[in-house]
Amino acid sequence: MAERKQWKWAADPSLNKMEFTKLEKDGLDVIEAIVNIYSKEGFASIESSDMDRFKWAGVYQQRPKDGHFMMRVRIPGGILNSEQARVLANIAEDYGRDLVDVTTRQAVQFHWLTVESLADIFDRLASAGLSSFEACGDCPRQIMGNPLAGIDPHEVLDTRPIVAELEKFFLLNRDFSNLPRKYKISVSANIHNAAHAQINDLAFTPAKKAMAGEEVIGFHVWVGGGLSAKPYLAKQLDVFVRPEEVVKVAAGVTTLFRDFGYRQKRTHARLKFLVADWGPEKFKEQLMELVGELEPGGIDLTSGWNGGYFYGIHEQRQAGLYYAGLSVPVGRMNAGELNELARLADEYGDGTIGTCNTQNVLIRNIPEAKVAAFRNEPMIVKRFKLQPNTFVGYAVSCTGTEYCNLAIVETKERMRSLAHYLDDTVVLETPLRIHMIGCPNSCGQRQIADIGLQGALVKTSNGMVEAFDIYVGGTLEEPQFNRKLNARITVDRLGPFLAQLITLYKADRQEGEPYWRYVERVGLSHIQAQVDAILQPA
Ligand code: HEM
Numbered sequence: 001m002a003e004r005k006q007w008k009w010a011a012d013p014s015l016n017k018m019e020f021t022k023l024e025k026d027g028l029d030v031i032e033a034i035v036n037i038y039s040k041e042g043f044a045s046i047e048s049s050d051m052d053r054f055k056w057a058g059v060y061q062q063r064p065k066d067g068h069f070m071m072r073v074r075i076p077g078g079i080l081n082s083e084q085a086r087v088l089a090n091i092a093e094d095y096g097r098d099l100v101d102v103t104t105r106q107a108v109q110f111h112w113l114t115v116e117s118l119a120d121i122f123d124r125l126a127s128a129g130l131s132s133f134e135a136c137g138d139c140p141r142q143i144m145g146n147p148l149a150g151i152d153p154h155e156v157l158d159t160r161p162i163v164a165e166l167e168k169f170f171l172l173n174r175d176f177s178n179l180p181r182k183y184k185i186s187v188s189a190n191i192h193n194a195a196h197a198q199i200n201d202l203a204f205t206p207a208k209k210a211m212a213g214e215e216v217i218g219f220h221v222w223v224g225g226g227l228s229a230k231p232y233l234a235k236q237l238d239v240f241v242r243p244e245e246v247v248k249v250a251a252g253v254t255t256l257f258r259d260f261g262y263r264q265k266r267t268h269a270r271l272k273f274l275v276a277d278w279g280p281e282k283f284k285e286q287l288m289e290l291v292g293e294l295e296p297g298g299i300d301l302t303s304g305w306n307g308g309y310f311y312g313i314h315e316q317r318q319a320g321l322y323y324a325g326l327s328v329p330v331g332r333m334n335a336g337e338l339n340e341l342a343r344l345a346d347e348y349g350d351g352t353i354g355t356c357n358t359q360n361v362l363i364r365n366i367p368e369a370k371v372a373a374f375r376n377e378p379m380i381v382k383r384f385k386l387q388p389n390t391f392v393g394y395a396v397s398c399t400g401t402e403y404c405n406l407a408i409v410e411t412k413e414r415m416r417s418l419a420h421y422l423d424d425t426v427v428l429e430t431p432l433r434i435h436m437i438g439c440p441n442s443c444g445q446r447q448i449a450d451i452g453l454q455g456a457l458v459k460t461s462n463g464m465v466e467a468f469d470i471y472v473g474g475t476l477e478e479p480q481f482n483r484k485l486n487a488r489i490t491v492d493r494l495g496p497f498l499a500q501l502i503t504l505y506k507a508d509r510q511e512g513e514p515y516w517r518y519v520e521r522v523g524l525s526h527i528q529a530q531v532d533a534i535l536q537p538a
């Protein structure tokens with residue numbers, strides 16, 4: 001076990017219970033216990049306080065709690081290579097009942113793992129340069145990025161080295177393994193906000209500034225975003241950060257969170273609450289006390305929001321090369337499909353694969369001469385489509401009751417079938433993003449969806465029935481979270497209800513008007529009136 005840190009908050013008697021667990025033994029120490037003890041002696045040998053620490057190894061008990069685990073693997077910046085993809089596929093095949101999920105933060109998730117398998121899985125991941133460590137827990141998690149970094153015509157600099165440096169700095173760094181709560185970083189120089197800056201604890205977005213007569217490309221810094229039951233949009237600090245300063249600034253922000261973040265209530269522990277209390281000015285001052293003077297903000301280079309979608313074949317920054325944005329419905333695939341993606345990446349591209357925060361994937365660096373054959377690959381024609389139907393293509397879902405202990409309702413399979421139903425029922429040729437979540441934690445990022453569906457239960461004469469609350473008008477284009485309608489729809493009526501709601505939008509919208517903008521124009525009360533009419537008993 002590594003030497004224990006003496007944290008200044010250790011003496012505070014009002015800390016929440018989890019804080020005492022973390023002080024007693026660092027979360028990262030569980031890795032050694034898993035490898036040396038639990039994976040050999042089995043589930044029954046796991047000490048209950050260590051069960052909480054399993055998250056630092058990237059592992060969580062899945063539902064029902066019968067000895068199986070889910071594991072999240074970090075894919076820094078959402079870029080991996082075919083070799084890594086094959087290792088992931090083999091793990092899913094050997095230990096994870098053939099299931100691979102791409103997550104809303106570009107990570108990869110397994111289910112059905114047993115504790116006996118974990119040591120071998122850690123080894124296999126390490127041999128491929130991958131890690132599940134700190135993918136869950138109160139620490140710096142998977143770093144979100146631009147899956148097109150290095151090849152993106154819409155990026156102002158290649159963020160791959162920066163993401164790699166951040167990953168190297170934070171991963172297994174015991175200065176930052178005991179934060180008040182989870183901590184999410186996003187780095188992207190894509191001008192269309194590919195990495196959802198405003199919903200991360202710390203985000204870097206592209207900016208430029210004239211300095212000493214020269215134009216410097218760098219970043220603006222956002223802090224305090226996050227979803228869950230009390231969502232906050234991140235606030236921009238008035239600073240300009242050069243690429244070589246990113247790690248220093250990230251270390252500074254994380255230190256502020258570590259030392260000043262709230263540790264009394266877990267529901268009030270995310271960085272967003274500290275930022276909301278301090279405000280960006282004070283936060284900036286405190287940051288500069290730690291890291292030294294920073295330049296005031298420059299010119300923002302972000303222009304709009306692509307939603308994290310990249311469907312189709314597109315030109316890269318490099319002439320003659322193309323990338324292919326593919327649809328993976330609700331992010332779920334099997335090992336064979338992941339292996340096939342690896343083959344396609346090798347055969348047509350340069351072997352690299354991108355994971356998108358929309359739970360989709362992309363293949364990079366396809367020479368022009370190979371594009372036509374790529375389009376005709378059976379996997380591309382039938383499964384991971386370049387141009388999916390609207391609703392399947394823009395559906396995102398969390399894990400739900402299938403594996404998640406906190407879920408109130410089933411989500412993933414339901415979102416998939418709902419999207420198919422809508423594609424069969426409503427013809428809509430423009431994107432409409434629907435996100436489904438099984439509880440208020442919002443792993444499926446309900447708040448930024450055009451239409452957000454949040455699971456709930458309703459009492460009926462037949463007992464408790466699964467239902468969804470409906471939220472409309474979320475976007476990061478002109479950042480705003482969607483707002484709740486007064487409509488809790490039982491699952492049997494959800495498809496027809498949404499089909500009617502969307503048909504009304506289709507009839508009323510102006511040319512090219514996305515759903516969120518339409519909601520803003522017509523107003524929530526107008527939509528509520530339509531909903532009331534739909535729900536009126538015939
Ligand atoms: C076993 C239970 C859970 C499962 C299967 C699950 C699944 C997920 C997944 C797949 C993601 C994307 C993560 C990534 O790639 O980094 C995620 C993110 C998230 N999870 Fe969970 N989660 C679980 C428990 C929780 C809990 C306990 C909370 C809060 C108390 C929570 C709140 C969130 C939030 C707020 C996000 C991020 C959404 C965003 O800001 O982008 N989840 N979760």
Ligand code: SF4
Pocket residue numbers: 398399400401404405406407408437438439440441442443444
């Ligand atoms: S949103 Fe709730 S139900 Fe869905 S995966 Fe997250 S914690 Fe589970």
